[in-house]
Amino acid sequence: MKYLMAPVALLALCTAASASTAYGTLNNFDVVNDTGQVCHGFEIEIEDVHSTDITYTYDYNHYGTPKIREDNSDPLHPRVFIRYESAKDAAGAFSSYTAVPAGPLSPTNGHQCTNPGVNLGCEHFGVGYRTAPGAVRYNWLVDDGAGTLVHGPAVNIATPSWTYVPPVGAAPARVQAVIEAPEPPEVHAKEFGEAVWVKAIKTTSHNNGRVDLEDLVSDDPDDANERNWRNGEPDEVEVEWEILQEEFSKPGEGNAELAGGEDELPGGDEVVTRRYEFYKYAGPYDDESNEALCDKYPDPNPNQPECDVELLGDYIGAQMAGFNVEAPLGLIEHLQEGNVNEAYVDRAVVVGGNTPYVTTITGGALPLGLELESETGILSGTPLQSGLFTFTVNATDADAVNVVRLYELDIVAGPPQPVVADVDGDSDVDLNDLVLMRARFGQVATGPDDVADLNHDGVINVLDYRTAVTLCTRARCAVQ
Template sequence: GSTAHGFEIELEGLHSSDITDTFGGAGRGFPTGRGFGAGSVERYGSPSITEYTNGAIFGTRVTYFGIYDGTSWDFGTPTVPVGQFATPGDNCWSGGGLGYNANTPCDHFGVGTRKNATKTTYTWLHDNGAGELTGANGVVSLPAPVWNVVPAVVPVGAPPAPPVVQAVIEAPVPENEAQFGEAIWVKVFTTELEDEVALEQLIGGNPVIDGAVTEVEWQLLQFDPGNPDSGKLESGYGAPVGPNAASIIRRYEFYKYAGEYNAEDHEALVSSDSNPLDSEIGTYIGAQNAAANLAVVAVPEPETYAMLLVGVGLIGLRLRKRGRTLSLN
């Protein structure tokens, strides 16, 4: 295994001015700073926010990182042995019910944006052997939600009507696109609130969210080479939100698929893609809590209509030598 010493959220297609918030950043409703003080929520402190360009492609990286003093790193997210640590993904920090400390093998990372990124990549960062951080073999195969907020069409002079809110996640495309990709189970919790939410409210222990009425559904997510619309999970189904809704929250819990695959094309062999058997649900991978704050205005603009918030709760990485692949447990 390998201890991570940082985490990076890469947001393609966004400028730094599109970033409105970061989990653990300054000016939030909880203590900031590095370490494990009372009420600490994130060991790495405030992340750096850096723009990048690569030809016609541009974006912004939000990076949480440990500091190397020439001998050792000040902080890191330790490896977790398989089956020896369990969390619902929303209570790594001390206020969420766990004794968050240097040995806690999970962390929270998050970002708020004014609009969707064209592509979002999550990466654990680890030491390359020379006291420098690298993301090689650290990419986390968790799909990020893409929000679509469609304002209702109302007659001139009529009061505003509730919008239609959809959140879509897509299965990762495999290297061999001629075969089915790896299958994962996604458990989706949908919550509608009459107040806007802040990034720090997307973690557990928030009575406003915990006490709200929540709908739950399961879905198997897998890329299908013969169906361009496969591997997509859409929450919202084109229905308007409630008349008093100010925010919509989606919590996605990801689990490995533990059932059988077709030996020829790697298709998951399940009796139901929305009602898994206990034997088909494998190791917990991680979770994302995402929200859209709905700011209804007279002439909605895509950039200002919804404030997008994504919080990621992930358990420490394990780097396997064989094949140099990454798994999260």
């Protein structure tokens, strides 16, 4: 099966001439910390996908490789969480952070969001997926004051979906990107959600050069030779200063979405890239409905004197999006760490290309309990060993394209488990433990983990004692 999904975009093809709606990935985005407090991570939530639908993640920020988990508490609507989170030092303090900006940031600062060596108050995140999501949400993670990270305010940076129309006769294939207003909260008191300004920028021409997730970044004005979201093509502003705002009773209407112009693909394999910049709406709202009263900028309607104020608020981030009809074969860059004796999240290591794959470990070895399925390239299982494991993955697809990558996988050991029947806690079972156990006959167990309650009936008794005798570390329960 040919994967019709780029590492930076997702699409669905139809064989008829009608359009087929496809939802773009989260792509790569710069995001400004506008929470007013120091943040220690970021979380992306995607509905109606599985962990095996996640392809590439962008890992070059202050938090590194994210942790991915799947929630199937609602079997009809699985959710995947991609969590970028600070580690803690030996003292229990967070070791990484995103600063509060010293002042408003501009889009030209965007390339600094990808540099972990500076901390201006913004970050760069990204993730690809190959199944149309039901919803996408992202939030900063903030300390609740007790050392636990919780969601900060929602981040109002939209992600484009794509509609692809295949070629028909002499008419070339074409694609159209659409972004939507910020998702309304589940419980709302007013008719309209939050409003944001958006500027849409597109390249005026396209080529078939490969665009990887890490290429979808803001340009660096000091580096003329860098790779960035433009993919080597000139760009222009397509739409400047459009309001995005959802009306709850009329979803999809009014200012609920912004549809871009159609991009033709005369060669059929061109990569289309776009950039969307988002700014806070600083104008007045209707007190009763929360509708933004001013939707024209920079020249407000002269019949609306209330709009003769500064309407454009602070820059809050930019989304860089790419669309590719067929994803080239690839391997993800990094693997998240796991925990011994805990199920490792099912993870697609091989992405794109034409299935079935032939995937092998050609050097090193996986930890005991994990396996890499050859035909699908999915890593799964429960690691039974801790340590740092180094191995090489070699994958070939049905078109005989081959990719190879070296991985390191850290499996963390859990806390030491108490030795059953080791009542005195010296890591063995001997006569001393039996004496202490006899002294506790008739006592209620301290809890389900009481090492003296071997039959888990809640009381220490002779049955526990007899079992303990069989567990002695040395002959005749001798004391060392």
